[in-house]
Amino acid sequence: METNQAMVPHSLSARFEGSFAYLTVKDRLPTILTKVIDTIHRSKNKFFEEHGEEGVQAEKRAISFLSKLRNELQTDKPILALNDTMQDVEDWNQYMQRQQALLGDSEPISWFKSPWLYVECYMYRRIQEALKLNPPISNFDVFKEGKTQSFFDSQQAIISLCTYLQELIKTVDKISEKQLHENFLKLLQVSLWGNKCDLSISAGQENAQKTSPMETLHDLKCFILVDDSDMVWSTLMSLRGSGDQDKSRARVDVVLDNAGFELVTDLVFADFLITFGLAKEIRFHGKSIPWFVSDVTKHDFDWTIMQVMAANHKWMSMSGAHWKRYMKEGLWSYHDHPFWTLPHEFCDMPLDAPDLYSTLQASDLILFKGDLNYRKLTSDRDWEHTVRFEKALRGFQPAPLCSLRTLKANVQVGLQPGQGENLSVQNPNWMTSGKYAVVQFSSPHQKH
Numbered sequence: 001m002e003t004n005q006a007m008v009p010h011s012l013s014a015r016f017e018g019s020f021a022y023l024t025v026k027d028r029l030p031t032i033l034t035k036v037i038d039t040i041h042r043s044k045n046k047f048f049e050e051h052g053e054e055g056v057q058a059e060k061r062a063i064s065f066l067s068k069l070r071n072e073l074q075t076d077k078p079i080l081a082l083n084d085t086m087q088d089v090e091d092w093n094q095y096m097q098r099q100q101a102l103l104g105d106s107e108p109i110s111w112f113k114s115p116w117l118y119v120e121c122y123m124y125r126r127i128q129e130a131l132k133l134n135p136p137i138s139n140f141d142v143f144k145e146g147k148t149q150s151f152f153d154s155q156q157a158i159i160s161l162c163t164y165l166q167e168l169i170k171t172v173d174k175i176s177e178k179q180l181h182e183n184f185l186k187l188l189q190v191s192l193w194g195n196k197c198d199l200s201i202s203a204g205q206e207n208a209q210k211t212s213p214m215e216t217l218h219d220l221k222c223f224i225l226v227d228d229s230d231m232v233w234s235t236l237m238s239l240r241g242s243g244d245q246d247k248s249r250a251r252v253d254v255v256l257d258n259a260g261f262e263l264v265t266d267l268v269f270a271d272f273l274i275t276f277g278l279a280k281e282i283r284f285h286g287k288s289i290p291w292f293v294s295d296v297t298k299h300d301f302d303w304t305i306m307q308v309m310a311a312n313h314k315w316m317s318m319s320g321a322h323w324k325r326y327m328k329e330g331l332w333s334y335h336d337h338p339f340w341t342l343p344h345e346f347c348d349m350p351l352d353a354p355d356l357y358s359t360l361q362a363s364d365l366i367l368f369k370g371d372l373n374y375r376k377l378t379s380d381r382d383w384e385h386t387v388r389f390e391k392a393l394r395g396f397q398p399a400p401l402c403s404l405r406t407l408k409a410n411v412q413v414g415l416q417p418g419q420g421e422n423l424s425v426q427n428p429n430w431m432t433s434g435k436y437a438v439v440q441f442s443s444p445h446q447k448h
């Protein structure tokens with residue numbers, strides 16, 4: 001595996017004026033921070049009701065912390081060490097030193113000079129610090145409102161998806177392999193396009209799924225730039241038993257992205273894999289703190305299953321009841337390793353989170369949802385578009401893996417010669433509009 005530094009292009013960064021990273025750090029991140037400050041301000045009465053005057057004082061202090069953070073960001077101040085008592089403080093402060101060493105002593109690491117991936121992750125961790133340093137509001141999820149709104153605004157799409165799933169489950173005893181394959185592709189694509197609903201790209205603007213996802217799949221097919229769905233299918237089929245009791249041996253790990261509609265599409269796909277014997281166990285990996293506005297935390301995961309189960313719609317509540325049972329019986333489990341909310345590129349995982357890497361090595365298939373995971377898989381570098389996905393992974397290959405990602409940042413590898421150029425002519429923003437997607441697979445068993 002080529003991990004030679006010389007072969008690796010530079011990190012995307014706001015140092016490149018006019019780049020998507022620059023516009024994100026200059027405009028979108030301050031907007032997100034302002035919305036966070038506004039959310040905390042609007043929760044003052046809630047804090048007073050719950051914690052009395054202490055809650056009001058904490059609200060004031062948190063807002064001053066976040067206003068200071070916004071000023072640092074907008075005036076390109078140096079990145080500062082973290083001071084709270086969370087378990088990952090040392091990891092963050094060591095990574096800060098690693099970044100400073102890369103820059104040398106010539107200039108301090110800062111918002112507009114350091115890698116975009118680092119400073120954007122750092123901002124979300126600083127938001128957490130502002131809360132952790134101000135009890136009793138330390139556990140307030142500043143993004144909860146947006147995540148729950150996205151769920152409620154997607155009810156129709158969720159109902160149609162759960163209805164499709166339950167109707168399909170009725171055919172489990174008589175479905176042909178061809179129909180199974182067709183439905184696998186459909187529900188994989190629903191999970192793929194569920195990733196359009198992400199509140200960070202929209203800086204918190206609501207962007208729920210209003211239409212029924214099944215109807216739009218055909219029209220969206222041409223926007224999938226790399227489609228390795230059949231590599232995923234054959235990986236799972238190779239682990240299925242033979243004979244009528246097709247019992248799968250596959251453990252599938254899903255590295256989740258956004259709460260709301262996207263999470264429901266992931267749960268529906270996972271239910272399909274279990275029910276139709278394409279997987280024996282599903283492990284979900286979420287975030288241990290509120291992250292990138294809409295990413296899934298344990299609370300979001302449990303809340304979503306409970307909401308679906310409590311719905312006054314027959315097929316929705318039946319789906320939610322199944323999912324609750326899968327969790328209870330251990331067919332499904334939820335994990336939130338701190339590494340997922342560190343700024344590291346995934347090729348750092350074997351050294352910086354060896355416990356997580358070895359857990360993932362026991363998986364038969366790892367599905368990575370979303371754009372931020374894709375950026376971390378490829379080290380958020382300015383790769384040529386025709387560079388092979390395996391090369392961009394730079395040695396990160398714990399198991400067969402597949403990225404299900406809608407393009408929202410200007411990093412994309414594994415394209416055919418000329419494909420990137422043609423897309424740029426058709427649509428200059430093809431890498432950041434969220435209109436295009438990839439199903440991109442890599443396996444340690446593949447000939448590289």
Ligand SMILES: O=P(O)(O)OC[C@@]1(O)O[C@H](CO)[C@@H](O)[C@@H]1O
Nearest residue numbers: 198200201370371372373408409
């Ligand atoms: O991982 P997700 O939810 O698909 O997208 C995360 C994201 O919205 O945040 C960053 C921009 O702020 C980009 O990586 C991407 O646009």
Ligand SMILES: [Mn+2]
Nearest residue numbers: 257258292295
């Ligand atoms: Mn996200």
